[in-house]
Each structure stands twice: as structure tokens, then as C-alpha cells.
């Protein structure tokens with residue numbers, strides 16, 4: 004019987020949030036390896052501490068997912084912290100180890116044995132997980148930075164990452180990598196205050212290795228931003244170089260990048276971010292950079308700038324392509340009038356200044372690109388600050404001067420390039436070896452609200468985090484989403500109109516356009532994808548505003564029911580209620596944030612939203628909200644399974660196959676993620692609903708390739724086809740769905756000599772069955788079925804689970820095996836670019852893939868093409884999706900069969 008499982012979810016860490024400032028700058032990124040990487044291409048200085056890996060041994064169980072490495076001969080204290088101390092801002096990156104240790108159950112051991120799963124794919128050494136946190140401070144407030152490092156003991160990183168950060172004081176030779184001018188300027192202060200030495204890394208080198216890493220390893224890193232429209236650019240790793248990197252910090256560096264470690268600083272300009280902020284501050288009396296930026300949004304630069312129209316009596320100078328609204332001379336109007344500074348609106352000054360500087364940088368950048376024949380220009384640095392108008396202005400300049408030949412692109416981690424490069428220069432981290440599919444982006448609870456500087460000690464535990472959420476939410480109006488989308492507005496000739504004042508630039512929020520990137524070294528690309536390069540998991544692209552609005556409403560309306568289930572799953576205690584409330588607030592805030600700026604967290608599809616919801620639940624320690632429901636439905640379904648099997652066995656082969664597919668589709672109605680279905684459940688018992696659903700299974704289904712599938716399975720006439728060798732069944736919900744739908748189908752395949760691998764979620768999501776739960780369910784079902792029993796035994800599934808089952812069966816079929824693998828996901832949808840190594844290994848011999856359920860086969864993968872035969876089975880439990888995807892109605896069914904492509 005499926006029992007509620009308590010998985011080890013401790014890898015879901017709490018992001019540190021500062022209560023005092025209500026600002027967070029923790030941009031947790033990447034987890035990383037601890038082992039040195041041979042042949043790594045980034046520059047490494049010989050003076051840096053090296054890891055002594057002699058005598059390295061795996062500590063603990065070799066079978067463990069990410070066993071720690073013991074380095075007995077390692078003596079150096081190697082810091083897990085890197086800094087970029089610039090003229091304006093300090094960028095800090097630190098590493099924290101994943102605290103999780105996955106449960107190493109019997110199923111996993113068996114699967115590894117049988118499928119030959121390795122730890123990670125290509126490596127000869129084990130990998131330690133972890134993640135990088137991204138923080139920034141104003142350079143003028145360096146003491147806050149030092150306090151932060153001290154409070155988190157970031158400078159005391161010992162070598163054993165499992166107890167890192169440690170409480171041990173830094174040893175004599177503790178070293179922190181740092182780049183930027185402050186690495187020189189503040190070296191003594193670091194020694195004095197923290198007792199650590201700063202090891203300086205070259206700034207340009209760091210910028211380049213940081214940018215190369217981001218462009219290669221992070222899927223939605225680079226984007227264009229034109230006329231308010233943000234579009235992510237898929238970078239082909241093999242066609243990245245050469246490019247121009249323009250880092251707009253206090254000053255501006257322009258670097259021609261030809262490869263890893265191959266670059267030349269070809270130009271720069273002293274008119275940069277420091278100029279905007281410095282001059283702006285003097286001219287407007289603004290107290291912060293963000294205030295200045297916000298002012299610009301309400302400004303009208305035509306009161307300050309001399310426009311072409313001012314010179315040409317309101318006319319365009321069309322002969323040379325200049326519209327009347329083009330700026331002829333920045334600040335030019337202020338000379339001809341008898342006015343003082345006070346007579347100008349600070350808003351107008353800020354805008355004029357912003358345009359002046361952004362255009363200028365865009366133009367110089369383009370000229371340098373032209374000098375070297377570079378088509379692509381990436382802009383980084385914190386001057387950009389994710390600000391739509393700044394990006395539009397730069398893009399416009401590049402487009403205007405290049406006549407559309409060159410393209411400006413921006414980076415989501417804009418200001419962290421140098422710090423990232425400094426971090427990567429630690430020999431042991433080897434971030435540059437990471438593959439894009441090993442990074443998973445997560446969005447911490449604070450993401451919708453905060454960003455900015457850290458003051459005071461970070462938050463510690465869940466309780467503090469909830470209080471913070473409560474306190475923050477009480478402030479009501481502050482929870483709005485930030486960066487306004489500039490409206491499409493150009494004159495067609497030259498120059499933008501005044502930016503829209505629609506929306507507000509929340510000074511504290513828009514900085515967090517990056518989420519948390521976890522490194523999961525064991526993730527792999529699903530080997531059976533026909534073309535991983537063009538594969539896009541999401542069927543529904545939420546960049547269509549109507550679509551976005553609809554799905555946001557669906558998820559919002561579902562929220563209270565979900566909270567009820569989550570709270571009940573934790574015993575309905577006051578603590579659970581408080582957590583439930585905090586979860587609802589956090590998730591709603593994400594939705595609000597994304598409603599304002601759908602691309603804030605990278606390209607947004609429905610699958611991302613559904614996953615975000617699960618992540619938010621886990622963040623507030625709801626590890627399995629539907630556990631009781633799942634258990635109840637499993638029991639009810641297992642009770643009727645023997646009758647169903649008998650009924651199936653009495654049918655002819657043809658009828659049986661049809662009845663089995665009907666059964667899968669009918670049982671897919673048990674979906675607690677669908678509003679319509681949840682309403683249904685109030686109207687009858689599980690078995691009644693199942694029967695009703697089966698009765699309604701009239702063919703033809705809305706998408707009905709059953710006949711083609713049947714022909715492949717059973718042949719036609721005298722032709723008896725070879726059975727498939729191995730089928731991967733991506734299973735969906737617990738209860739009837741798995742027990743009365745997918746297991747009987749698995750049994751049929753087994754009966755026909757096909758090995759079956761049940762592919763289930765690694766973590767709970769809605770009422771989906773997990774890989775952990777499946778062996779118990781299979782064991783229970785096997786009590787009623789020889790085929791299942793033999794196969795489960797052959798697949799090593801019954802070793803633990805069946806230990807208390809009395810043996811009453813004759814082993815008359817030396818079966819093909821039935822196995823269970825986890826898919827590496829914790830969401831109702833599945834992104835096949837990032838699956839577990841177990842699943843990747845199981846896929847090697849598979850020649851049939853069956854995807855079941857709306858999440859796995861409609862919201863995601865409906866359009867996926869496979870190298871092998873594929874069957875997609877789902878009941879469409881949402882009216883809009885039915886109409887859009889299959890031109891049908893709610894409860895219509897999809898049976899899509901696609902032979903190997």
C-alpha cells in the first residue's frame with residue numbers, strides 16, 4: 004500500500020532575507036563542483052591556493068547520489084567567497100552547500116545496478132552540490148559588506164563543504180578572491196576586520212570569464228530589449244565568439260571577446276554609470292540611484308534637450324533620416340534660455356541625462372563593433388539595472404547607427420560578471436565545466452519584492468522568514484511589481500518619444516530579475532528527444548497576454564483550495580495555517596510580479612508557473628500537500644483492481660488494448676490540479692466517478708491515433724510485429740490514474756514481452772505519484788497479479804516492499820522486468836532537457852515512450868518529437884486548453900501516436 008513518504012527535501016534552503024531593510028540581494032545561483040577540472044580553459048593564476056587532491060577518497064556510500072569527497076591532504080583554507088569591489092558597488096558571490104542528502108532507498112540501488120547509472124554523466128569523480136548566492140552593497144558602505152561576511156562567517160569556509168560555512172576562525176592563510184579596484188584599495192581593511200587576505204584577480208579577465216560562463220551555461224541569460232519588448236536569445240555555444248562585451252559600471256569597458264580567456268580591451272569611455280548617478284545626483288538632489296532612475300520615468304527631455312525640430316522649426320530633417328523629435332544636442336536647450344537649475348524639473352533632467360549617456364554608450368559600442376566586424380554586442384554592468392528604458396535607448400542607438408546590422412543584447416546577471424569571474428578563478432570550483440542542463444533556476448520567495456542592499460544580519464529560519472513575509476505584506480502597497488514596460492513608441496525616424504509613466508519603477512524590486520540557479524550535476528538531457536536543440540517543453544507560451552491573464556486567474560482561483568489541502572496535510576495546526584498563509588502570499592506576489600513583467604524570470608511558460616507553485620509550497624515546508632488524498636485514492640483503487648484485471652483478461656487482444664487505453668484516459672480524470680475536476684469530486688465517490696468517466700469514453704476521441712498504435716502493437720492481418728523492447732511510461736496521478744489506468748497498461752506490455760519502466764516524479768507535486776511511492780503501490784497490485792509480480796521481482800521492485808507478503812504464487816513466467824525510475828522533477832509538467840540520470844540511463848534501450856496526463860503530454864511535450872515511438876495520452880480537463888489545443892471541449896481525450904521520427 005502506498006504510504007505517505009517523507010522525502011528528504013532539505014535541499015530547499017531558505018534564502019536569507021534581511022528584515023531591517025526589507026531588501027534582499029541574495030541571488031542564489033549555481034551550485035558547483037568541488038573537484039578540479041582537467042583542461043579547463045579559464046585563466047588561473049598560479050599563486051592561488053590549489054586543492055591538494057592526493058589521497059582523495061569518497062566518503063560514505065559510493066551509491067549515494069552526491070557523495071562527499073574527503074581530501075586528507077588538503078590544508079589550505081579555501082574561501083567560498085569572491086568579490087568584485089567596484090567604484091560604485093560591491094558585488095559578492097558566495098557558495099553554500101546543498102544540505103540535502105537524498106534518501107538512498109532500495110529502489111534506487113536496484114535501478115542503478117540494473118541500468119548502470121553513473122553519478123553524473125561524463126565525470127570520473129563525484130560532484131558536490133551547492134549553490135551560489137549573489138549579493139551587492141554600495142562600495143561607500145563597505146562596512147555593511149564586512150558585517151555581512153562576518154555574520155555569515157563567509158570568510159571561514161573550511162574544506163569540508165558539508166559543514167560549511169563553519170564557525171572556525173579563518174586560518175592565517177585564508178584568502179578571498181577579489182577583483183575590481185577595491186581589491187587593492189580595501190585589502191588592508193579585509194585583513195584588519197576579517198583576518199583574511201585578498202587575492203587580486205584581473206578585472207577584465209573576470210568580466211570575460213563571467214560573461215562566457217553565463218552565455219554558455221544559463222539558458223535564458225541574454226535577451227534583446229527593443230521598444231519595450233524583451234526577447235530571450237538562444238545562444239549557440241559553438242557560435243558565441245567573437246562578440247563585444249560592454250560593461251557599463253561606473254565607467255565603461257569595451258572588450259572584444261574571441262574565446263575563453265581570449266580577449267582584448269579595445270575601448271572604453273569615462274562617460275558611464277558613475278556619470279549618470281554623479282551628475283544626476285548633483286543636478287536633482289536625488290538620494291539614491293533608483294530614485295534618479297524613477298524620476299526619469301516621469302520626465303520629458305524636450306524641455307532640456309535641443310531637438311532637431313527645435314532647430315528646423317518643428318520639421319523632420321528627413322533627408323538625413325532625423326525626425327523632429329531626435330535629440331540634436333543633449334542639454335542644448337538649457338543654453339538658450341534664461342533659466343537656472345531650479346527652473347528645470349528634476350524628472351526632465353534625469354531623463355535627459357539618461358538618454359545622453361545611454362545613446363552615447365550605444366553609439367561608441369557600435370563603432371567599436373564596426374571596427375572589428377562584430378555583429379553581437381552584450382551589455383552588462385549595473386548601470387543597466389534591468390531598466391527597460393535604459394535598454395531600449397541603448398538598443399535604439401545600436402540599431403540606428405548600424406542600420407539594423409548589429410544587435411544589442413543584455414544579460415540578466417548584468418552586474419555580476421566580474422564577481423562571477425573572480426569566483427570561477429578558484430581552481431576547485433570549475434564552474435566553467437557546467438552544462439546548461441545541470442542548472443535549474445528557482446525563484447526565492449523574496450524575488451517579487453526585494454533586491455538591493457543588505458543591512459544587518461540575515462534571516463535564519465523558517466519562522467523568521469514567515470514573519471518577514473507577514474510584516475512585508477502588511478505594508479500592502481509595496482507589493483507591486485516593478486519595471487514598467489516601455490510602450491512601443493518611436494517616431495519611425497529617430498529617437499523615442501518620452502517613456503511611458505505607466506507603472507512605477509520600484510526601486511527595490513526590479514533588480515531581482517534573476518532567480519536561483521541550482522546545479523544538479525546528475526541531470527541530463529533526455530536521450531530520446533529527436534532534436535534537443537529545437538525542443539521546447541512548453542506548449543503554451545505565456546508571452547501572449549490573454550493567455551497569461553487566463554492562467555493567472557486559474558491559478559489564483561485555485562489557491563485557497565490548495566492552501567486548505569496543504570494545511571490539512573500538516574495536521575491543520577496553527578503553525579501550518581501560518582505557513583499556508585505565507586505560501587499563498589508568496590505565490591500571489593510572484594504571480595503579480597510576473598503579470599507585470601512576464602519575462603522577469605526568463606522565458607515564461609505555463610510549466611514554469613506550475614513548477615513555481617510547487618517550489619513555493621516546498622519553501623514553506625509543505626512537502627506533500629496531497630498525501631492524504633493520494634493515500635485514500637490508492638486504497639480505493641487497489642480494492643477494485645482485481646475485478647478490473649479479471650474483466651480485462653476476459654477480452655480479446657484487440658478489445659483489451661482498446662479498453663486499456665480507454666482506462667488510462669478515463670482514470671486521468673483524477674486530477675486535483677484541475678478546478679473542474681475538483682468540483683466533480685464533490686459529486687460522487689472515487690469509484691463512481693471512475694465508472695462514469697469510463698462510460699463516457701466514446702471514440703473517436705478528439706485526437707485519436709488509436710488505430711495506428713494498435714497496428715504497431717498487434718499488427719494487421721497475419722503480420723505480427725515485434726514487441727517493443729522497452730517502454731518508458733511517464734505516469735501522472737496517484738489513485739485510479741496509476742492503479743486502474745497505467746498499471747494495467749504496463750501489465751499488458753509486460754505480458755507481450757516488453758520491459759516496462761515507470762517514470763515518476765522525484766518530488767511530490769499535486770496528487771502525482773512519486774517514484775518513492777510506486778514500489779509500494781506495485782507491490783500491492785502484484786498481490787493480485789502474477790504478471791506484475793514476476794516483472795516487479797525481475798525489476799528488483801519487490802525486494803523491500805514485498806517482504807511481508809505471503810508467497811502463494813507459482814513463478815511460472817520468467818518475466819521481463821518492471822522498473823521504476825525517478826524523472827528528476829517535482830512538477831506536474833516535465834522538461835525533458837533536464838531529467839535524472841536514472842531516466843537517461845533507462846532511455847538508452849527504450850523504443851516506446853508513453854506520456855500520460857495533461858501536464859506531461861499537453862502543457863508540456865505535446866509537440867515534442869522523439870527518436871522512438873511515442874504515445875501521448877491525456878484527458879483535457881480545462882475548457883480553454885481543449886478549445887485551443889484540440890478545438891474541443893473539456894473532458895475530451897487525446898490519444899496521439901507518433902512513430903519514431
Ligand SMILES: Nc1ncnc2c1ncn2[C@@H]1O[C@H](COP(=O)(O)OP(=O)(O)O)[C@@H](O)[C@H]1O
Nearest residue numbers: 089090091092252253276277280292384385386
Ligand atoms: N544602488 C545603486 N547604487 C549606486 N549605483 C547604482 C545602483 N544601482 C545601479 N547603479 C549604477 O551602477 C553603476 C555601477 O555599476 P557596477 O557594474 O557595479 O560598476 P562598478 O564596478 O564600477 O561599481 C553605478 O555607477 C550606477 O550607475
Ligand SMILES: CC(C)(COP(=O)(O)O)[C@@H](O)C(=O)NCCC(=O)O
Nearest residue numbers: 674676677678831856857858859881
Ligand atoms: C495541473 C495539471 C496540469 C495537472 O494535470 P495532470 O497532469 O494530472 O493531468 C492540470 O490540472 C491543470 O492544467 N490545471 C489547471 C487548469 C484548471 O484548473 O483548469
Ligand SMILES: [Mn+2]
Nearest residue numbers: 735736771831
Ligand atoms: Mn497530475
